[in-house]
Amino acid sequence: MSSQSLGKTFTAGLWDSNPVLRLLLGMCPTLAVTAAMKPALTMGLSVIFVLVCSNIVVSLMRNLLKPHLRILMFTLTIATFVTIADLYLKAFLPDMSAALGPYIPLIIVNCIIIGRAEACASKSGVLVSIVDALGMGAGFTLALCLLATIRELLATGKLFETPVMPSWFTPWAGMGMPVGAFVTLGLILALVSVITNKSKS
Amino acid sequence: MDTLHTLLLAFIGIVVVNNLVLTKFLGICPYLGVSGRIDMAFGMGCAVTFVVTLAGTLTWIIDHTFLIGTPLEVMRYLCFILVIAGAVQLVEMYLRKFFPSLYESFGIFLPLITTNCAILGLCLFLNLWEIKRLDEAVVLSAGAGIGFTLAICIMAGIRENMELADVPGPMRGAPITLITAGLLTLAFMGFAGMI
């Protein structure tokens, strides 16, 4: 496959079929871990790791898969890599592991990963699968960071736990609560649909 | 009497105070996607309640007999997801064979349930909260399903009426649903502190 179409595969994940902003997949971590930048970034990177690994493995065994055992194999692969990611966080980033809690193991049921295994990796070669995983993962991470930037800035006046807002700023406590997550994401999605409608017409 | 008290508190806690959908963001995908009509939402809720009760109880038993305190703990996530996938399959086969009418009404949701984060989430929370008793685990599992049904039915009711409302163009669909969900979580916050 030419490098141009590989590039296209990569950028598709960033905007045209961005998993969070366009396909509305993987909403649960998107809403749950975006109260601050650090957990959001950790989550994004973990998802990239799992997505790349599972796409590679699925792509390698795509010709051996039996149709009715397909989903089981996907789940098994994903669960293995999620466990590895979880152990890594527990060992080297214990604070993040505590902050993310059950949302790391919940990557197993993240529709993005099983969706990519089904739609891309089980049909295409290793290289394309890796690029696709990186694109989708990057798109997911970007969307998470966008949401987390807004929420952390407004909820605490900080970014990466460093104060950035002027002293007169009153933190919006609501932004740190579940309601902040839902409303911010709702407004971002509205903005996205305004932008896409404009570029269409 | 004391047991009943604990169980009742656990039940109310999981249904309204720590509602998985509205405070832990679990099972958001079907919550936003499927809940367009109340009867569909209720069917989905019933299917989830059924599977989550089964899966929660089974994973709790497996966790406590084989995993906790042994080196096998590293296999927890693998075990849980396989139990859930198996439970979903079993329920599907059982319903198709013995209750075809019931299967028709909510069987279509069953394959979706394997990747419903509310189910795996509940199993993980049972482990995280260090639930020590089987009856409490069963009550929490069933309560989680009922909480999910409650949330998804409320949402479906609101969305049925929203079809009649004049929503600004770009806000139609997912954005307005998310904002409605946000307001719902605010309402449910009123239950916090009850127990």
Add this chain to the structure above:
Amino acid sequence: MSNKIKFFFQESWLLMVSSVVFGLLLAITDAAWKPRIEQNTIDRFNRLAGGLLTEAERFESVAAEPLAIEIGGKEIPVDVKRGLDGSGQTAGWAFVCEGSGFADKIRLVVAVDAAFEKMAGFGVLFSNETPGFGDKINITPAAGGFYQPQFIGAPVGTLTLTKSGDAAVIDAEIVAISGATVSSQAVVTTLNAWMVPIKEKLKAEGLLK
């Protein structure tokens, strides 16, 4: 019959092989990182408890098995740790306790002095209180917290919560965080439920004079 078995293996060999491979992969990762993960848990406790009991250099459990202590009518295993200073003398005691907060559980590390008479303070291991209100119980004295410093030097016994009072006076009266009475009460209730039974148990075991 042999056909059936053959069919079975044809269909599922990939599943079996990959299960073995994945299992090995997990076993290796786990073996490599497990010591670090266990150390992290201990470090976290030591950091919190050590910050409260500044003289203590290290912490060790008072008994090989956690003590079974009756709290609120239930027997709960508690791993009470003794903080030892440089010369091996008891500098204080520390333990983890748990209660229900506003929305979720709260888990606290509590430190008390060598005689189990006065608290050296508490730190929060886990809480999920409302941001901006209840989560103020998490703010450490060093970070300018209002709530936590009131416990440094507070007597071990029954603490009470008041809504108006002088937070600077260290006594059994704890002034609530405004807007977060339930969270403030949760900490006080948890401490009240745990501290005295643990003290009694330590006395009964002859670990504390």
